[in-house]
Each structure stands twice: as structure tokens, then as C-alpha cells.
Amino acid sequence: MRDSTSIANKLRCSYFIFAVLLCAAFVSIFVAAEIKVERALVESRLLQQLQLSQAQYGLQDIYVAEPGIKIYRFDVAPAALQKEVTTTVQEKPVMAEGHETSLHFFTYQQKQQRYILTYLQDTNLSPENYPVLAIFEYFEDIFDKALLAAIVLSLLVAILFSYLSSKQIIKPLLDLKSAVESDHQNLTQLTHLPSEVGVLARAIADKNHELAYYLKREQLFTGDVSHELRTPLTIIMGASEVLAAQLPSDSRLLTFADRINTTAKETSEIISALLLLSRAPEKxxxxxxxxxxxxxxxxxxxxxxxxxxxxxxxxxxxxxxxxxxxxxxxxxxxxxxxxxxxxxxxxxxxxxxxxxxxxxxxxxxxxxxxxxxxxxxxxxxxxxxxxxxxxxxxxxxxxxxxxxxxxxxxxxxxxxxxxxxxxxxxxxxxxxxxxxxxxxxxxxxxxxxxxxxxxxxx
CATH class of the missing domain: 3.30.565.10 (Histidine kinase-like ATPase, C-terminal domain)
Incomplete structure (x- = not known):
């Protein structure tokens, strides 16, 4: 399972999220433009049909034209339309002839008379009825499919690009990791780089020199202390043994002589243990x-x-x-x-x-x-x-x-x-x-x- 906290995976996620956001922005712009163009075409078609109907039938309460066009005088329109209608073309889903479609509608003021113009979208729109709108519906379908394909392709390219670019970006850090893990033998090869990796390599190299110096000092100090203390401790243990041998068996001083000898031995063991701690565990x-x-x-x-x-x-x-x-x-x-x-x-x-x-x-x-x-x-x-x-x-x-x-x-x-x-x-x-x-x-x-x-x- 990949580590989500690694720099490479973070870069890949960033690329992918950027691609998703970019695609979402393009889709939003396309959809907004598509809706605006469609509304403009519907509005011009309905206004044109209103003029044709008035010229052909005179003033009437309701005009009906194919395909799906119905124009109401405002006061005879359905109450639901009267409540919802505005001067801007609106669209809402409706059921017509057993299937779901869209109803476009808006209100238009003509001199002293107000109308509600509606258009029930027909999926089988014929170019003879309204060529411009039919052509727009045709191209809209093509654009939708092309946009979907472009989104999928963009995401695939983003994934591929993020994978390749993250490998290149992370490679210097992996080289630095390998150099540090190889006992710093290859670290000097990176210190001359002018990039951030070179800065890190130089900082690590300097710190390693300092740590090696302090570790060496500690080891030398522990070794020197151990060496210098062993001689007087040996003398103390020998002297306490000689003292115990020369004292009478019932002397109260035997306890102190034994205590001196025991403490000297314990101190010697402590020195040995501290010396062991100063060494690397693997040694x-x-x-x-x-x-x-x-x-x-x-x-x-x-x-x-x-x-x-x-x-x-x-x-x-x-x-x-x-x-x-x-x-x-x-x-x-x-x-x-x-x-x-x-x-x-x-x-x-x-x-x-x-x-x-x-x-x-x-x-x-x-x-x-x-x-x-x-x-x-x-x-x-x-x-x-x-x-x-x-x-x-x-x-x-x-x-x-x-x-x-x-x-x-x-x-x-x-x-x-x-x-x-x-x-x-x-x-x-x-x-x-x-x-x-x-x-x-x-x-x-x-x-x-x-x-x-x-x-x-x-």
C-alpha cells in the first residue's frame, strides 16, 4: 500500500486535483455558454412565431405552432406559469407523452398586451421547422461527447504526467537518501549541486562531521576515564584485600574492608558498562x-x-x-x-x-x-x-x-x-x-x- 504522506504521492495527487479542477472549470464554462445560446435561440424562435401567428390569425388568446410551441395571453395562461414566468427564458423538466423533456418559457410585453411564450423541447426536432435550433441541438450533442472524451483524456494525461514528473522531482531526494544510507560515501557528490538538494546535502554533511567529532570525543573520554580509573580501583581492591587479611577475624573493621572491596568492584563493573554504552550496538x-x-x-x-x-x-x-x-x-x-x-x-x-x-x-x-x-x-x-x-x-x-x-x-x-x-x-x-x-x-x-x-x- 502506497504511503499517502510521501512527497511523490502528494505531487501526483496535486496534479490530478489540478486536472479535475481545470476540467470542472471548462465544463462549467461550456455548460453556461450552451445554456445561454440555447435560450437566445429559443427566445428568437418564439418571438418570430408570435409575429407570424399574429399576422396569420390576428389577435387571439392562445397560439399553437409546431413543433411544441404554445403562446398564451398572460391572463389566460395556466396559473402555475403566471407565478413562475419572468422576462428571462427559463427551463424546467416536465413529463410529456410518457417521457421526460424540458419546457422553455418566458414573458414578453407587446405594446399593451403581455404574453407567455412556451416551447416544449422535442427530441425529434426537424430542421425544416427551425433549422438553426435543430443544427444547434445536433452540434450540442457532438460537443457533449467531445467534451466528455476531452475530460477523460485530460485526466489520463494528468495521471501519466504526474507520475513521470514526480519521479523526476523526487529523484534528487532519493539520491540524497541513498547517499546518507551508504555511510555518506556518496554524499560529497551531491554537495556541489546548486539546487535545494545540494543545500540539504551540504547541511547534512556538516552535521555529520559535527556528530562524528562529538561522538569521537565521547568515546575517547569514556576510554580515557575507564583506563585511568581502573588502575586506582585495582589498587583499592588489592589494598582492601590485604587489609582484610591482616585484621583479626573478630574485628569490626572487616565489614568496612569488605565494603571497600565490594564498592571498588561495583565501580569497575559500572565503568565497563558505560564503556559498552559508548560503542555502537552492532560492534x-x-x-x-x-x-x-x-x-x-x-x-x-x-x-x-x-x-x-x-x-x-x-x-x-x-x-x-x-x-x-x-x-x-x-x-x-x-x-x-x-x-x-x-x-x-x-x-x-x-x-x-x-x-x-x-x-x-x-x-x-x-x-x-x-x-x-x-x-x-x-x-x-x-x-x-x-x-x-x-x-x-x-x-x-x-x-x-x-x-x-x-x-x-x-x-x-x-x-x-x-x-x-x-x-x-x-x-x-x-x-x-x-x-x-x-x-x-x-x-x-x-x-x-x-x-x-x-x-x-x-
Whole structure:
């Protein structure tokens, strides 16, 4: 089915509509001229017949002549004619001898006497009775057929011309489309054109150079940050392991050493995931990854957020569902959704439901205000949590640090949305009827069409 919004189809429709309007204008002019000529001929014929009848029969109330001519003195004419008649020739359909025909009539003032002259059109008009009117009827029939043929031919020519001309008009745009789709290798061939297509080609080429420059800068920045941060993170992890090994088994500092080591590892994984996001999706491998394993690991990792809350969490899956995805990206996406659910739920339950085509993270927390739904995935957009650092137990330094850091800067959902776009998955939000929110990741469990070799992270 053709797209009615395409430029080519719009041009074709415009040509056809123009042809229809032009034909309608010619038909209107022809019909108006035809009616005017016919009325003039009828009027002259009836006035001529009035003079002949008066000369032959003298003054009478009604004159009858062939074919179809009848002249009334106004006061003896049918009442219906007296009401409708004017000085201009009129025409109305009537039934005569079992078939429909036309009645022409008008009024004429002769000295002190007024007449109504009528002519009942005869389809078998004989040239001997009125040659001029008979010839006009003959040519009228020919003109009608010729006009119909001209209209049909004009519409066919308009369709053919519109099709050919639209192809020529749209061809430069199609060339531009092909040049853009071919990695811009042929775009430079169009930039020298003086037409509007050349202007578009130059604008697209300039924009492509700018985008390539900014993309290269982002990739270099991400790679440099990843490279520079890995060394200190490795040192931190090594130092925390040495510290944990040297501490007594019953020391309270073991918890902090483990926390340092775990956070350093998580930061390293985040850096790896961000580096993956900076690459083109088609250049990444997609290993078969267990969704349930990632979900359970993230629930366990973030369980400290529920340490001082009456909130339970459950991961529900009828089997071990898998998807072809980098585990770092899935971990970051699920981790942000679960973290938000834990952070904004003070009591009730958080449920992670996994099935064959989606992952749903549902909570009984604050929910999303309606005014925030439209900006839900914008950067630095976040809810204000009722729990603040001042309301916590100042003696619980571990919980104080975790709760304060967990509030975030409103980047979590925007990162998840970016990951979904990168994976060609989809993220949706639903408000729960009993309060809280449900975020659903609609994933693709089928392997990608092409799987590239595993790339090395720098």
C-alpha cells in the first residue's frame, strides 16, 4: 500500500486535483455558454412565431405552432406559469407523452398586451421547422461527447504526467537518501549541486562531521576515564584485600574492608558498562545471559537498602529465562530499577517477575506523580524521599552513609532508558492500583542477526 504522506504521492495527487479542477472549470464554462445560446435561440424562435401567428390569425388568446410551441395571453395562461414566468427564458423538466423533456418559457410585453411564450423541447426536432435550433441541438450533442472524451483524456494525461514528473522531482531526494544510507560515501557528490538538494546535502554533511567529532570525543573520554580509573580501583581492591587479611577475624573493621572491596568492584563493573554504552550496538557481542541470576545478584547486592525497613523482596520466575545481552548492561539496568524500588518503598513488598518476554519490577512505594510521567526518563529528574539523613540514627554510621548515597542525582532511569535504546529493548511504566509503580523491561530473547566477536575493553 502506497504511503499517502510521501512527497511523490502528494505531487501526483496535486496534479490530478489540478486536472479535475481545470476540467470542472471548462465544463462549467461550456455548460453556461450552451445554456445561454440555447435560450437566445429559443427566445428568437418564439418571438418570430408570435409575429407570424399574429399576422396569420390576428389577435387571439392562445397560439399553437409546431413543433411544441404554445403562446398564451398572460391572463389566460395556466396559473402555475403566471407565478413562475419572468422576462428571462427559463427551463424546467416536465413529463410529456410518457417521457421526460424540458419546457422553455418566458414573458414578453407587446405594446399593451403581455404574453407567455412556451416551447416544449422535442427530441425529434426537424430542421425544416427551425433549422438553426435543430443544427444547434445536433452540434450540442457532438460537443457533449467531445467534451466528455476531452475530460477523460485530460485526466489520463494528468495521471501519466504526474507520475513521470514526480519521479523526476523526487529523484534528487532519493539520491540524497541513498547517499546518507551508504555511510555518506556518496554524499560529497551531491554537495556541489546548486539546487535545494545540494543545500540539504551540504547541511547534512556538516552535521555529520559535527556528530562524528562529538561522538569521537565521547568515546575517547569514556576510554580515557575507564583506563585511568581502573588502575586506582585495582589498587583499592588489592589494598582492601590485604587489609582484610591482616585484621583479626573478630574485628569490626572487616565489614568496612569488605565494603571497600565490594564498592571498588561495583565501580569497575559500572565503568565497563558505560564503556559498552559508548560503542555502537552492532560492534558488541551478545552472550547468552541468565536473567534470574542477574536479578538475584542485584537483589542481594542492594539488600542493605532494606536493612531498616519493613519491606520484603521476591524474585519470581517459573524457569531460568535467558537473553542475548552483555551481563554488564543488564546488571546496570536491573540494578537501577531495583535500587529505585528499594529506595522509595518504606513498607510493603518489592517483586521482580521474569517471564519469556519481559522483566517487571514492582513496588508498593511512593509511586510516580502524574506531572512527572512526561519527564520520567530525563536526566536529573528524581522524587523527593521523605526519609532524610537527619531522621536516621546518628550512631549507625554504615546505614547513614548508604542511605545518603542511595538518594542519587536522578540519573538512574535515564541510564536505564539509554541501555534499552542501545539494546533495542523497551522500557514502560505502569502505576499500581494500590500505590507504587511497576517498571517493565520488554526484552528480546532471540539471538541477534549478527554477533560480532568479543571486543576488548580498554
Amino acid at each position: 558488541l557481542d551478545a552472550p547468552l545471559t541468565s536473567i534470574s541470576t542477574i536479578a538475584n545478584a542485584e537483589v542481594e547486592r542492594l539488600s542493605y537498602l532494606l536493612r531498616h525497613k519493613s519491606v520484603t523482596c521476591q524474585v519470581s520466575a517459573t524457569q531460568d529465562y535467558t537473553a542475548y545481552v552483555r551481563p554488564e548492561l543488564l546488571k546496570m539496568a536491573l540494578g537501577n530499577l531495583i535500587k529505585n524500588a528499594f529506595q522509595y518503598t518504606d513498607e510493603g513488598q518489592v517483586t521482580v517477575i521474569i517471564d519469556a518476554d519481559k522483566i517487571a519490577v514492582s513496588d508498593t512505594g511512593l509511586g510516580i506523580p502524574s506531572e512527572m510521567v512526561s519527564v520520567l526518563y530525563e536526566r536529573f529528574t528524581r522524587l523527593e524521599h521523605s526519609t532524610t539523613a537527619s531522621s536516621l540514627n546518628p550512631n549507625d554510621s554504615q546505614h547513614l552513609t548508604d542511605e545518603t548515597n542511595s538518594m542519587g542525582m536522578g540519573l538512574g532511569l535515564s541510564i536505564v532508558q539509554r541501555i534499552m535504546t542501545h539494546l533495542d529493548w523497551r522500557l514502560t511504566h505502569e502505576a499500581n492500583s494500590d500505590g507504587g509503580s511497576t517498571f517493565i523491561i520488554h526484552y528480546n530473547s532471540q539471538p541477534p542477526a549478527e554477533t560480532n566477536p568479543i571486543g576488548q575493553l580498554h
